[in-house]
Every structure is written in structure tokens, then in C-alpha cells.
Amino acid sequence: MITRKGQATRDRIVVAAAGLMYQQGVAGTSAEDLQAAAGVSASQIYHYFGDKHALTCAVIKHWSDTIVGFHEPLLARLDDIDALRSWADVIVETARANDFRGGCPLGSLANELADCDEVARDDVVVGYRRWRGAIRDGLFAMKIRGALIEGADVDRLALALLTALQGGLLVSKALRDAEPLSTGLHTTIDHIASFATPDTA
Amino acid sequence: MITRKGQATRDRIVVAAAGLMYQQGVAGTSAEDLQAAAGVSASQIYHYFGDKHALTCAVIKHWSDTIVGFHEPLLARLDDIDALRSWADVIVETARANDFRGGCPLGSLANELADCDEVARDDVVVGYRRWRGAIRDGLFAMKIRGALIEGADVDRLALALLTALQGGLLVSKALRDAEPLSTGLHTTIDHIASFATPDTA
Structure with a gap:
């Protein structure tokens, strides 16, 4: 104890x-x-x-909890495409407040550790699964509320949003500019909008 | 000399x-x-x-040359959405051949250096600009050939493809699985297909 x-x-x-x-x-x-x-x-x-290894795994879990804790309440409220765009804008403004430095904590750990530490990689995978799950649940809630058509593949769209977010944070960190992150997220949302029900698009 | x-x-x-x-x-x-x-x-x-710093900058230039040299000939041939999908599949298969290890050489350097070395960051920015330019030129060639409508914003679409590619390579490296990279690229191409001219879509 x-x-x-x-x-x-x-x-x-x-x-x-x-x-x-x-x-x-x-x-x-x-x-x-x-x-x-x-x-x-x-x-x-x-x-x-x-040892440092056990501490590193605790840090990965810390960042996964922090990220999911940040996104879940925002994503739980999604009821239309505009709400999804507001979520993207919160991400962009949060990154801008830090002058786009740092990028994604989980992405940076993934980049450094995935090829050299299998246990850390497993923890990163759990973090990405939880994050993808939170995005998917948000999109699924939109579907339940009638904002997305039945044919929208929310699992696939959630993964596309996660990859756009990871790539956007990385390229925005390098360029120290909002454009890659904003363009990556909003282009994916443009595509998601093609699955919006006619009266909510 | x-x-x-x-x-x-x-x-x-x-x-x-x-x-x-x-x-x-x-x-x-x-x-x-x-x-x-x-x-x-x-x-x-x-x-x-x-010193190591000058060597690091030479390495960034080396990877930028290698990446642009890999993509340019593939992108120069784009004449329809199917050709764009084939380009994405070459990227996925190239990553798979390495078991998705390593991720993107330029992205990994960006992640490690962008916040701690301004000169290296400038070189990474040049690399990303050239890469985005090569993708944009490929999309622009598609437009000239009549495969994309006049209203397609090839600058923006090229940046969206680059961020999907960067995020996809990173998440696929972490998960050691093709799905993030393939989904990120093909979802962005699904969106680009909405700008295809009717007879080529």
C-alpha cells in the first residue's frame, strides 16, 4: 500500500x-x-x-490521461459539423498559445521510443487507442443525434482525424505556424461534412 | 575547392x-x-x-533530397485519382517493407530538433516546403490534364496530404500497422476526389 x-x-x-x-x-x-x-x-x-524505464511508462500513461481528459469533454458535446470545427479550432488555439512548440506529447514519445522500447511502445499504442476511441465516440454521438448519415464509417473517420492531428501538430511545430494543423484538421472535417445529413450540413 | x-x-x-x-x-x-x-x-x-551541428544540417538536406527525389517522379505522372491512390499505396508498401519502423526521416528530425536548434529548424522547413511543392505540382499537373476542377485549391490539398502522410507515418510506426498511414492518405484522397472532373472521378 x-x-x-x-x-x-x-x-x-x-x-x-x-x-x-x-x-x-x-x-x-x-x-x-x-x-x-x-x-x-x-x-x-x-x-x-x-528505473527510468518504469518512469517513462508512467509518463506515457500520464500524457494519455491528460490528452484523453482534454478531448473527451469537448468531443462529448459534438452535435454538428460546426461543433467539430470548433473542436479543431480549440486544438489549433491551444497549440498557438505555446507558439506551436512541443508538438504532441504522445507523438513525440512515440517517435523517440517506438523502435527501441517494446513496453513503452505498447503503452503508446494504448494511448493512441484511447484517443482514437474518444474521437470515434464523439463522431458516433453525432450520428446518434442525426448529424451524420448511417453510412458514415466513424471508426475510419476518427483514425483519419487522429492522423491529421498528429501530422498537423508535427508540421506546425516545425514551421511554427498554424496552417498545417488547421489545414489538416479542417480538410478532414470537409470530408466528414460529406457525410452530414442534409439538414445539418 | x-x-x-x-x-x-x-x-x-x-x-x-x-x-x-x-x-x-x-x-x-x-x-x-x-x-x-x-x-x-x-x-x-x-x-x-x-561540428555535429553542421553535419546535422547536411543530414537534413540529404533526407530532403532523398524524399523529394523519391516522390517527384511518382507525382509527375499523376493523371487521375487512381494514380494518386497508387502513389499512396507505394508509400504504404515502402513503409511496410521496413515493418513501419523509423517513420519519416524528416519528421523524426523535425520532432527532435525544431524546438532546440533554429538553424536545423530552418533546414527542416526548407525540406517540408520542397515536399509540399512536389505534391502541389503533382496535383496541379492533374488539374492541367483536366482531372481536377478549376476550383480545386491544390496548395491547400497538398498541405493536407503532407500532414496526413506525416501523421500516418508516425502513428503507423507506433502501432506497427498500415492502417493509420493508409487511412490518413486515402481519406484525404477521398476528399480530393470530390474535386475530380465528372468524367475522371
């Missing part, structure tokens, strides 16, 4: 590691950086995580 | 560095790795590049 105080220390380490790994990459995050950022000792980090 | 032999040595260093940085990242590529892979001495690397 972990005590309440122990849980708070563990959480503080994960949040500090998540910030550092997002800014500097996993390889670029040292034990010393983390001790300073979290205000903990090396032995505390060892006590809760054993 | 660099001699022909000097140019060959320089090229060998760039190709070896490009392979290592693609597999291990820039931070994960040591001088020792590079000396072993290229069969050169530390002083030869210093002679041609001075």
Missing part, C-alpha cells in the same frame, strides 16, 4: 518527468534534471520507479 | 550519419558510432563538418 503522502510524491515525480521528457526528450532527461524539477532525491525516484 | 575524392569521403560521412540519426536520433548518435559506420577518423569528420 502506498500512503497518501507517498502517492503525492509519486505524482510529483511523474508530472515533473512528463514536463522534462516533453521538452527535452526521454534520452535528454537526466536523473539530476528530474531531482531538481521534482524536488526529490535519487533514492525517492528509485523507491517509486526502480 | 573540394577534390573528387574529398567529395566522396564527405558524401560517405553524410550517408552514414543520415542512417544513424534516422535509427538512433541526433542525440543518440555518437562520434564513435559515426567513425565506425563511415570508416573515417575523427579528424576527417572535423575537416569536412567542423
